[in-house]
Amino acid sequence: MQPDWPAEIHRELAAAGVTVVGYVPDAGHKRLIELCQQDKSMRAVPLTTEEEGIGLVAGAWLGGHKSVLLMQSSGVGNLVNVLGMIKVCRFPLVMIVTMRGEQGEFNPWQVPMGENTARVLDTMSVAVRQAGDPQTVAAHVHTAIGLAYETQGAQAVLIAQRVIGIKSFQEQRDQ
């Protein structure tokens, strides 16, 4: 039986005291976004672009609150310059990224960013943790939150496309 990894991530966020959840929607994050929206201890903040999440995270931490960002791999490409602020100020950052452009991809326009997501993050000094199967997702999120807030670092968990398991536009729309 597959673990309910979105619910496990939500439990990790709640246990760590995350109060602000910034997101740009992705089909792979649909259930986790809903769980965060329903959780009264969390403020789910929809963003017009992933870049806004970096400002949101920085402001929340200046105010003493923990946060997390949810996005799709293509959104990582929107972050490059503003990740510089995370590095020079050593703001804690936790990003949970659902991958596209991998196994089962049906849209060629998703591939260039999907193939380079980890490299872009690494280039901008964000530590990358690859969650390649459903059993390991929650453990990676747990580690990422711990390291981000205990060592004031930037952490990203990449959830592989095979974990999400969407193989066509129709499946995505039917989520």
Added chain:
Amino acid sequence: MMLRRRDVVSELLKNRGDLLVVAGLGSTAWDITAAGDAPLSFPMWGAMGQAAMIGLGLALAQPRRRVLVVTGDGEMLMGIGSLATIGVQQPQNLTVVVIDNERYGETGMQRTHTADGVDLAAVAEACRFKNALTATKDVAAVRELIYKTPGPNFAAVKVADDKLPLVLPPKDGVLLKARFRRALLGESADVLPEER
């Protein structure tokens, strides 16, 4: 007589009390520093377009404190979507003030979109800011927004395109972050969460 940016920002920050201040990179960071550097000011040196979002994160984390974002028209235009994001969240304690000289002041005074009539206050109003105004003659109404009126509030203050001497804040990002958190949260902010 056009308003002058340093006079405007000094007036807005006069007797600021426990106001939390974020300033966008470039001229507005120099303006708040000319008015008096303070631990509860976070002047940015980069991350163009993110000043208003830092203000939102801070306003959500500290709902009992008033938060002011003071930034330039070029910086606001780069993060224009953040006005829509703020409009959805409706933080009552947040005011965004754009010091609008209609120029990119750090790069050779090129015209910004506001020089050709783009109306930032109208954008803010359309994004569901509770109050949005453009000030050209005095800033009494802007002070009222910052210190008293439930928000989210927005003001564009039209100013002359002066080239002024630089007044630089500290540029070490870790210092700016740490001094802000210590002043706001107390010395426990210096200690990582599990050690508290």
